[in-house]
Amino acid sequence: TIIGNGEIYNYLELTEEFQLKSKLSTGSDFEPLLHIYAQEGEAAFDRLRGMYAFCLIGADGRTWLVRDPFGIKPLYIHARNGAVAFSSEPRSFGQAKVVSAISNQVAALHYTLENETAWPGVIRLEPGEVIEIVDGVPKRHRVRTAIPSPLRGGAGVGVRAAASDDDALRELDRVLEDSIKVHQRSDVPYGLFLSGGIDSATVATMMARLNTRPVVAYTCGFDAEGARDERAQAERIAKQLNLDWNNVSFGEEDFWAIVPQVAWATDDPVADYACLPTYKLAQxxxxxxxxxxxxxxGDELFGGYSRYRRAQRPKWLGGRVAEPQTDAVLGTSAIEAWRKHATQPNGLTTLQQAQYADIATWLPNDLLLKLDRMLMAHGLEGRTPFLDPEVAAFAFHLPDTLKTRGKFGKYILRAWLEKNCPAAEPWAKKKGFTVPVANWIAPRAADLAKTLPNVEAVRAAASADTIRAIFTDEAHAALRYPMLFLGLWGRIHTEGMSPKAARTSLFR
Incomplete structure (x- = not known):
């Protein structure tokens, strides 16, 4: 028996390799795994290419809980009285409790790091974790890393450290085409979210190549003073690629209507304001x-963040460790926890260290959790073709100079787009993506300064005086959205309010 969430993209290849066609009866992409497990046992899990969280009960009587190596799909377990329950959402286990460390991390980092959740006794499996249930007790066997080894000095998917740019570009084209081809395997309608940036433009370009009909694409932009988005760029890309392009606007009214729904959907809390446009796009x-x-x-694998380039500089040129910047008013416990979780193995370049840290922390606990919760709130399935074993093996064995070069990150993706989608203008300065939450919160800041200190989950992150200072002192304005989110999250998940009631309790 197998109970699974997600997709096994290489189920057709596995079916052919193990000659299973005559043995399959359901058409499920998870079914081949049962037969392969019967032959190979736990080693079968290493053959999977996909996003998944599953429980497998083998004919050998052994029971396994497994999460994919990137952590694209979540998995939570609760062991008690000789039994183990599991779910893709922690709220399945009842009502959350206020935990100071969780509140502080949400306020400071916008996500949480620990395996322990706000639900008593409920544990979040790590990305790649393999657990066996033995006599009603979960026992960890291993954690399968998403990052290939060795990271330095070896050849990866045909690209040597000394490979020319042209060789690397040809191999990039091959692995992208292969990954996107399997990621768009579906018997239901599929499309993409197109921000106008390098990563989504790359996905769009390859999808346009692989599909005969115009690919359906959605882009979100913001109607507010001071907002920044890449809508104009996305439209140019859509025209060149002949996409079926849909422009979605997000304004102040959307913000106040959606933020309580986002707090409800992210029971495992994520105070990332990028959740807001993602929710609207999915809607x-x-x-x-x-x-x-x-x-x-794309950023994590191909070196896109500016902090990666800063980390590569010598200290005398302003180089610094690529770690999150937190506000001192929240103390140091969150950043200390981050440093513990971001510990890298020996032998990495400075750039690889920064990539490793993000893939271990920010990627699964913020970006992927955001994507899963915002899309699943509307019954959509999000797929991430960059987060594929073949693409990761290629990316991590590239020399650093093909990731960052001069003032550019994602150098190789930009070079590929220059050839395949000039409308993406990959070498132009990007406007970036900024949700104008500060502008929208400002008129209600005085009210929130009064109501948020009454929420236990918020007080667990900071004192009442600090909370009031955050909403009255512009020096701490960046903390206002995380605190607002935490207030709504606490009302909904620890106090049992509906999203509407939670909103009314804080502002009208």
């Missing part, structure tokens, strides 16, 4: 699509 796309491809993982 709009659900009428036409069931599966959505996105660009998550």
């Amino acid at each position: 709009q796309a659900k009428s036409r699509l069931t599966v959505v491809l996105t660009g998550e993982g």
Whole structure:
């Protein structure tokens, strides 16, 4: 028996390799795994290419709980009285409790790091974790890393450290085509979210190559002073690629209507304001699509963040460790926890250290959790073709100079887009993506300064005086959205309020 959430993308290849066609009866992409497990045992899990969280009960009587190596799909367990329950959402286990460390991490980092959750006794499996249930007790066997080894000095998917740019570009084209081909395997309508940036433009370009009909794409932009988005760039890309492009607007009214729904959907808390446009995109796309491809993982695999380039500089040129910047008013416990979880193995370059840290912390606990919760709230399935074993093996064996070069990150993706989608303008300065939450919160800041100190989950992150200071002192304005989110999250998940009641309790 297997109970699974997600997709096994290489089920057709596995069916052929193990000659299973005559043995399969359901058409499920998880079914081949049962037969392969019967032959190979636990080693069968290493053959999977996909996003998944599953419980497998083998004919040998052994019971396993497994999460994919990137952590694209979540899995939570609760062991008690000789039994183990599991779910894709912690709220399945009842009502959450206030935990100071969780509140502080949400406020400071916008996500949580620990395996322990706000639900007593409920544990979040790590990405790649393999657990066996023995006599009603979960026992960890191993954690399968998403990052290939060795990271330095070896050849990866045909690209040597000394490979020319042209060789690397040809191999990038091959692995991208292969990954996107399997990620768009579906018997339901699929499309993509197109931000206008490098990552989603890369996915869109390859999807346009692989599909004969125009690919359906959705882009979100913001109607507010001071907002930044890449809508104009996305439209140019859509025209060149002949996409079926849909422009979605997000304004102040959307913000106040959606933020309580986001707090409800992210029971495992994520105070990332990028959840807001993702929720709106999913809300709009659900009428036409069931599966959505996105660009998550491109920055982490190909060195896109500016902090990666800063980390590579000598200290005398302003180089610094690529770690999150937190506000001193929240103390140091969150950043200390981050440093513990971001510990890297020996032998990595400075860039690889920064990539490793993000893949261990920010990627699964913020970006992928955001994607899963915002899309699943509308019955959509998000797929991430960059976060694929073949793509990761290629990316991590590239020399650093093909990831960052001069002032550019994601150098090789930009070079590929220059050839395949010039409309993406990959060498142009990007506007970036900024949700104007500060502008929208400002008129209600005085009210929130009064109501948020009454929420236990918020007080667990900071004192009442600090909370009031955050909403009255512009020096701490960046903390206002995380605190607002935490207030709504606490009302909903620890106090049992509905999203509407939670909103009314804090602001009208």
